[in-house]
Amino acid sequence: MTQAPDETTHPRGEDQVEVGVGPWPGGRAAWPTGERYDVELLEHGDRRNVVDAYRYWTVEAIVADMDARRPVGRRLHVAIENWGHDLNIGSVVRTANAFNAAGVHIVGRRRWNRRGAMVTDRYQHVSHHPQVEDLLAWAAAQHDGAGIPVVGIDNVPGSIPIEGYLFPRECVLLFGQESSGLSAEAREASREILHITQLGSTRSINAGAAAAVAMHAWAVQHAYEP
Incomplete structure (x- = not known):
């Protein structure tokens, strides 16, 4: 499962405010390539509470990138x-x-x-x-x-x-x-x-x-x- 309800919306009275981005513009022909991208997110949108640099990335790719930015010696x-x-x-x-x-x-x-x-x-x-x-x-x-x-x-x-x-x-x-x-x-x-x-x-x-x-x-x- 790519996303969870807690990540997608914030209650505001009876309305809900969407966060994140919709499907990748231009359809499948315009999708970026690479293992880091989640095809479900590209197709349906990424409503997770993540920074823009990680939009449409898989959870595994995000974790791997965060690990790479944690040099030994200042963890x-x-x-x-x-x-x-x-x-x-x-x-x-x-x-x-x-x-x-x-x-x-x-x-x-x-x-x-x-x-x-x-x-x-x-x-x-x-x-x-x-x-x-x-x-x-x-x-x-x-x-x-x-x-x-x-x-x-x-x-x-x-x-x-x-x-x-x-x-x-x-x-x-x-x-x-x-x-x-x-x-x-x-x-x-x-x-x-x-x-x-x-x-x-x-x-x-x-x-x-x-x-x-x-x-x-x-x-x-x-x-x-x-």
């Missing part, structure tokens, strides 16, 4: 604890796609609410780790055992302001649950724990929003490095 991984079916997980996955994260790691329960991801999980490498220690074992095994660091994001005593922090070029950003933040195991596993400086009365911001801020902070430093 961003995102991990989310899933002990209580946090509804923000889908939003975190969608943001990870926006920043072309190399991998998304679900820690805890395998099942998660995908609606907030808006089908972007199709274009991501999503892995599952039953416990935090399993995520740590995966991170430690990378690069022939050299490993990559895990950096926690949570507003807890002793945490470091994210502003001005020098992120590793390759790392795992670890996020906790909306209500309780990082688990004790996740805090212990993190090389450092960063917090987002806030100026209002609330103790924490939405987990999906916090993930977006943290990924952008990494991207500002490393996304465009050679």
Whole structure:
């Protein structure tokens, strides 16, 4: 199946607004050639929530191109604890796609609410780790055992302001649950724990929003490095 309802329309009252593009102009005779193109999309239109450069491409071609733009040495991984079916997980996955994260790691329960991801999980490498220690074992095994660091994001005593922090070029950003933040195991596993400086009365911001801020902070430093 090429597309899903969540990708094709956005509700607006009783009306629905189409996104994307229609069939390739000029009919079959004008179709571009190449394995990257999906013939169903060329014929019927591409209503997915993808950037224009990926219009009419197959999912596999999009993933392959995203992988090619993730050089070793500046890869961003995102991990989310899933002990209580946090509804923000889908939003975190969608943001990870926006920043072309190399991998998304679900820690805890395998099942998660995908609606907030808006089908972007199709274009991501999503892995599952039953416990935090399993995520740590995966991170430690990378690069022939050299490993990559895990950096926690949570507003807890002793945490470091994210502003001005020098992120590793390759790392795992670890996020906790909306209500309780990082688990004790996740805090212990993190090389450092960063917090987002806030100026209002609330103790924490939405987990999906916090993930977006943290990924952008990494991207500002490393996304465009050679």
